Structure formats: C-alpha cells, structure tokens
Amino acid sequence: MASIIEVARLAGVSTATASRVVSASDYPVSPATRERVLEAARTLDYVPNALARGLLKSRVPVVAVIVHDITDPYFAEVVRGVEDGASAAGFLVITCSSERNAERERSYVRLLRSIQAAAVVFAGSGLDDPALNVEIERHLAAMQADGAAIVHLSPHALGEPEVSVDNAAGVAAMIAALVGLGHRRIAFLAGPRSLFVARERLAGYRRGLEAAAIPFDEQLVVRTSFDREGGALGVDTLLDAGTPFTAVSCANDLLALGVLGRLAELRIAVPGAVSVAGFDDISTASLTAPSLSTVRLPLRELGRRGFEQADRRLAGEEPERVVLPTEVILRGSTGAPPIEALVVEGTSTVPASSASPAALPALDAAAR
C-alpha cells in the first residue's frame, strides 16, 4: 500500500506538498506541481490512510448508528433515513447492532470512540443496565468533549432525546381510536420493562385510558420481549389471567404480528372477537391477514433529522429539540367489539379481577 511518502518521491516534491494536494487543502500549490502529484497518486493507487489522518485530526468522517436489532424493520428504516442525510454530506454511515446487549453496546461505543467517529446516533432507547450505562455515558461525554456529535432518537438514561417521535401521544391516539370503536377493555402488550421507549408507550396507554375515563387495570398489561415471540406469549398470558378484553394494543408491530399469529392458531377471530393494534407501521403491517391497524411513525424522517441534528452540532450550532408527530392507521385488524362484551360492560361494573370471561365467550383453557 503506497504511502504519501512514495507519492511525494515519485512526484519529486516533499510530503508536505503532496499532502496539501491530495487532501485538497486550500494551501496554494502551483498547477504544475499539483498535476504531477495527482498523476503520481494515480499511478501508485494511493489511498490516504484514514488512521494516520484521524490520529492527527482526531476525527474520522463516519457517522455510526447504534440499533438494538438489525433485523427489526423499525431500525432499518431509521438507518436509511440517517444515510439519506449523511451520504449527501460526505459521511459514511456504519450500523452497529447491539442485539439489546448492553455489553456489546459498550464495546461499540468504545470502538467508535477509539476510531474517533464524527458522530454517533442512538436509534433505540437506553438499555437500563446501570453499571454499563455509567461507562457508556462516560465514553459519550469524552467523545463530545472531543468534538463528536451524539444524538439520541429515543429516551435514554440521561434524559430526553434530541429528535424523537411522540410515543405517548401515538399510543394515546390509538387507544382513543379503539375507544371510538366501542372498546372499553383494552389490553396492552408493553414490551420489556427495561426499554425506555416501552415505558413511554405504556404511559401513552395510561393517558389514553384516562382520557376516556377507563380505569387502569394492571391485569391487562403484560410485559414481554419486543418481538413476535413476545406477542404470542402475551396472548397466552392474557388468556391465562382470565380478565376479559376486547382489544389488544401493542407497543410495537412485531408484538402485534405475534398476537395475530397466536390468535389465528387459537382460531380467535380478528377483529370479530378481538381487535388488534400495533405501533410503528413497519412495511409488513399492511400485508398481514387481516392487515394491521397501527400507528405510523415517520421513521425515515426520524433518521434524517437525527443526522441533521448531528451535523448541526458538528458545525458548532445549538441543538434544537424536535418531536415528530404520529398518525393512527386503521386497517383490518380492528373493529367494533363483539356484542356480548358490550352487554357485559354496559350492564355491570364487575371488578376486573372477578369479571366473567364474557368478552371471549368461546374461549376456555381446553381450546388452547
């Protein structure tokens, strides 16, 4: 691998001059000399060594996006948004998937710090591992002190994200829509307790309930992992608990997909017996049977703004907090609650714990 020294030698100039030519500095170099250097660089297939350069400049033109799970379409879409902006601005984007493992996240942050990445964008929320978070935050602080830009797209241990989506309002809006359809007993699959974003969405659920003057029932919220398995498991948990419900709202689409799957296995009609709603509007949502009602998040836009924010910081400008709006999309998986459920709800105010399973009359343990 040719170095600038060889380029300089071949061009018959000093390394200083050669450097000034190849790095497109604004230092004056005569056209003739410049041409000779360029020619030499071409001949030798010269590629500047980013390490040496970064060593000196303490910054490498890379923006990293840290995601929880690279197979989750939510993150894929956000990454693409970041790419939209970053590539245009001459940065290269690298994606790091923590697999929801705080230790791995720590490793990535360390790597990024040690290669002096210009910016790191956290697409997912914090991981709630106190010990490791302390370390991660220390790295981030050090990077920021070094001039790097750190941007969060979700709530995290240290506070509010720079750019985000109004999760709580989104869920609340979906709850309102469900209530509008006639539902009163709405279960909520909240995702993992450890994810900040999951907590926000849960808060949205409570807020939505409150707005409709429906009492919160702990029995109706179940916490699982943020994936399809979690959704299936959630259905089982809900059914086992025996508390009646006519709709289940999920903290993300993957959960809802799992719910749909499990419900289909159990031959429970959607939306006939139970309505199902997701959150995120990943591309699969419109393809399922029935198609999934969900809350659309401007994911790509979120990524784009995330980069914008980073770029702004790099330029020394003040950050500017932005919250993107969401939109409820009603598709085939939601409908009016079954008649029996309405009757039960309408005629009595049975306490949740002792309510009859009238909302799902056809269901008993044997059916599963």
Next chain:
Amino acid sequence: MASIIEVARLAGVSTATASRVVSASDYPVSPATRERVLEAARTLDYVPNALARGLLKSRVPVVAVIVHDITDPYFAEVVRGVEDGASAAGFLVITCSSERNAERERSYVRLLRSIQAAAVVFAGSGLDDPALNVEIERHLAAMQADGAAIVHLSPHALGEPEVSVDNAAGVAAMIAALVGLGHRRIAFLAGPRSLFVARERLAGYRRGLEAAAIPFDEQLVVRTSFDREGGALGVDTLLDAGTPFTAVSCANDLLALGVLGRLAELRIAVPGAVSVAGFDDISTASLTAPSLSTVRLPLRELGRRGFEQADRRLAGEEPERVVLPTEVILRGSTGAPPIEALVVEGTSTVPASSASPAALPALDAAAR
C-alpha cells in the same frame, strides 16, 4: 482523552510497560507493576486509540458487511449470522449499505481499506459497473495483500463466492414443485439484469423448465428492480403482454410480496387464478394473506459461515468453498392451476405469442 503516556506517568512506569499491560501482551510484567498500571488506566478512563494502534499493527478488529439494502430482511438476516460468529471471536461488526449504488460501495471499500478493517464480507452480489468494479477489485486485492480477509456470499464480477446458497437449484426446485402442482405456463420475475444473483436464479428457472421439458418463453420473464414495486410492475407487464400464465415464480420474496399486493388490487384470486412463489423465505413470507410459498435460504447460517471463512483466512488457512442447500416451502399462495388453463394447455400447443388469454379468463385491460 487520556493517552498511554499519561497512564504510564501516573503509574510511574514507561509507556512501553504500560502498553504491554493494557494491550494484554504476553511480555512478562511483574504483578505489582501491572496492578499499578491497571489502576492508573482505570483512574484516567483510558481507552486505547484504535487509530494509533491500527497504524502500527495494520489491522483493526472490525469485520464489515457490505449489503445492498439495509431494509431488505434478506440482508438483515445475513448480517445477524455474521454477528453471531464475529462477536464470539472478539470482532466488532459494522454494516455498510450501498443502496445498490456502485459508487457508494466504492466509498465504503475505500473507507474500510483506509481504516484497515480485518475483514469485509460482501453479502450481496456484484453491481456490474465495470469501471467502478475495477477500482473496487483493486482495493480488495490490496487489502488482501495486506492480510485482510475478503469473503463473497454471492456471485460477483470476479467469480464464484466462497460461501453461497445454491440459487439455481433452489429456483429449479420451486419450478419443479409448481410443475408438480400442474402448472405449465410459469412466469418468472427475474429482478434486475445487473445483479449476478438474479442471473443465477434466472438460470435456475431455465433449468427447471428444461427438466420438465417446458419450452422457455422470453415473454414470460420480466426484469424489474428487486423490491415490492418491481413485483407490482412485473404483474402489469405480464398482463399487458397478454401471454397466458398460471403461476408466477419470483426471484425474491420482496417481488412476490409486490405481486401479491398488485394481484389483490386487481382482484385476481391467489392461488385460484394464479399461483405465486417467492424466494428467500424472509420472515414476512409466512404472514401474508395468503401466506407465501417460497424457497427457504439458510440466511443466518450463510452469514455465520461467511465469518467462519473470513476467520479461517485471517488465520492463514486455506479457504474452503461451501454451497448451502435450499428448501422449498409450500404455503397458501400456490395451488393447482385453474381448470380452463389446463384444458387449453392440454388440448393445443398454441405458440406462446398467439396464445389466447384463457389462463386468466376474467381479465382484460379494463379490469385494471
């Protein structure tokens, strides 16, 4: 950001000794000294500078995966496979999405070369831009000469991939399955002409036809982009051409998803009027309505083997070519062809170009 010099000073040792401690070299250092250095490093929050280290060692413990499209589940799954292996071996994985843009791919390769990544895994096939490919190959050759491992998971400009999936056999098997169901007029959505992998799959289609002694009809293959839009467009093209068909086999699932969507819009029954088959078995495939028949690829395994291969090369061992098997998964989107079509096929051997549109009797331009 504390450097090793400060650590050494604080510990009261030379940088050499400090380096030997923090880099876990096997050079002997007395326990007492070691402890002092470690303590100092902890106090100062020392993080080794990967740039300086890489500058000297000419290798950074990073394996990069280059994909075409980060939102494509196919690639996400492969990346995850690479991560499985790489993380275990102490490498960090970074994903670079070229967006099928050869120039961007070139930039990534340059970056990777210039940061001395230990390995780069190409998940997708080559991009068929001769000029840029020459440059990319030059970079790769230089990296390899430098000790980096380059692994291809798909056919590319310079030849066979180190690890791959038997694309042609997979498609051929699907064609055989379709033929087994009674289909004779099978269209093929081939994806873009410029993708090597698309060509392989098209070859599989021809081979499958040949095995069933069905003549190849150029009218039945349509080339589009490798995404949902391509699938929808493919349906339109096929219908416009007027050549009858009872099944459409797609070169990937995204195309098939697009086909399913467009067919639903046109109210053409699947599999009643047309059977649809995909390729890849992305996770969405089992969730659509009807669920998608497809060819399952061991994607995660592919990624895992890809890393294995890279690791082997890094260790100086000989590469070992491996081809992973595929499996046909028949779900709800395929079935027997409609009766009318069978009659037409059975009673006459009308040349393709003048065949009546009997295979899709309910269809005319007005319907769309």
Next chain:
DNA sequence: ACAACGACAGCAAACGTTTGCTATTCTGCG
C-alpha cells in the same frame, strides 16, 4: 535600483501506539 511582499515549497514536529533491543536487577549455583 531597491525594498517589500506574495506565492510557493520544504523541514520537522506531532498525533498515540507497539516492539526490538538494551540495560538493570535479582536469583541461584558452582
């Protein structure tokens, strides 16, 4: 004709590591 200045080129230091070699200390053995 001379001073002053602008345009260009080169020297060498610095970035933060690793490592070959040399220097020092200590141990144990003859």
Next chain:
DNA sequence: CGCAGAATAGCAAACGTTTGCTGTCGTTGT
C-alpha cells in the same frame, strides 16, 4: 564470592499523515 542467566523495565524508532514555521524565489511599487 563471582557469575550466568532469567526476569523485568526502559529507550527510541517506526507507522502515515498534517501543518506551523522558515526559506527562496520572482514580482511589484516607488
């Protein structure tokens, strides 16, 4: 008691850049 040799520690060079400073022209203005 002297010495070989093991066990440690340190010196300094090297990796490939960038850039402040200095030096050398040639040109312009008076």
